[in-house]
Amino acid sequence: MTTCDLCGRQEQDGAATLTWTTSVENGRRRVFCDTCSREHLRAMEGKLDSEYW
Numbered sequence: 001m002t003t004c005d006l007c008g009r010q011e012q013d014g015a016a017t018l019t020w021t022t023s024v025e026n027g028r029r030r031v032f033c034d035t036c037s038r039e040h041l042r043a044m045e046g047k048l049d050s051e052y053w
Helices: 014-019 034-039 041-045
Strands: 021-025 028-032
């Protein structure tokens, strides 16, 4: 099961998480669902840590 680190959405189907985004912040792997990824795309491209979103 994969959980979005921003909104808490959970997904059991591995194929459904192919559109999710992963990042590494301070050495910790973070996973974001497709909805959160779309909403915060500019911040992700700007390499801002998720605490600033």
